[in-house]
Amino acid sequence: MSEINVTAPSPEVSNVDCPPLGATFTLGAEITPTQRAYLKRYGYLHFKGVLNEEEVQLVRRVQDELQERWIAEGVKELKGVPLFFGPGLDGSPAIYRIPYSSEHSPELRSLLDDERFTPLKALVGSGARVGHSEQDGVVLNRYVNTPDSVRPGLGWHTDGLRDIFYLRMPKEMLNFGLHFDHIGPEDGGLRLLPGTHTQGLLSMIFKKPYFIWHRPDPNELCVTTEPGDMTVHDGRLWHRVAQSTRLNAERRSLFVPYSTGAPIIRDEQSRTVLYHRIGRLLRRLKGGA
Ligand SMILES: O=C(O)CCC(=O)C(=O)O
């Protein structure tokens, strides 16, 4: 993989050479034309080392603390968004998906509001903000690969379909993911179908059966990550989280919604979102919670 840094002023995106598929980048003071060209063509960007080691430790600790807290307090959902429960690596209860995490951790919130992420907001559009309290908020994910796991991976999907469940048309939207483990191809992890963000609505809805389809695609790209890496993907891009080939392995990620436009704010009275109710039903059928 090549490391690409463009610091000199560059011409408009249309004249910029797009680096080859699989390129990785460094997050600087602004998103470069090269980076924009790559995002436009392939629908995603991979930035290396956006968080330092200390910050990686901080997020891992927050994830463990919130998990401990919600389990101790018997919290099952936050603002109508269910927490996903399942056994952890050592078999004791764990939470695989924690929504609204930055609302309950001022240190996580201030980390994500750090200046280094400002250039990313420019990508989303003017007035873009971190959706700490919008949709599902900042989500902490844990994928556990043990025989008892109820979520060793995540089936094919686009993130834009959520908009349809929130009763609005999928808008242009970017998802920012932070990664907390060393993940090579054999560790499973994020797989993308580059370029599918430009598909029409029909392909976005019907290309693959949402969430239940895990089969590898001949065109999928495997994103290999180190702790502290960041990925950005277009909400319309097809992707999945592949199960690890190593038993007793875990992968952690954090997803940050950046949005513009009218916020979708939920509160403690909000009803469980339909797609989460369907998801919970499917997990229960598999023995999860
Ligand atoms: O964990 C990841 O890298 C991806 C998670 C994801 O695609 C999602 O939560 O929608």
Ligand SMILES: [Fe+2]
């Ligand atoms: Fe996703």
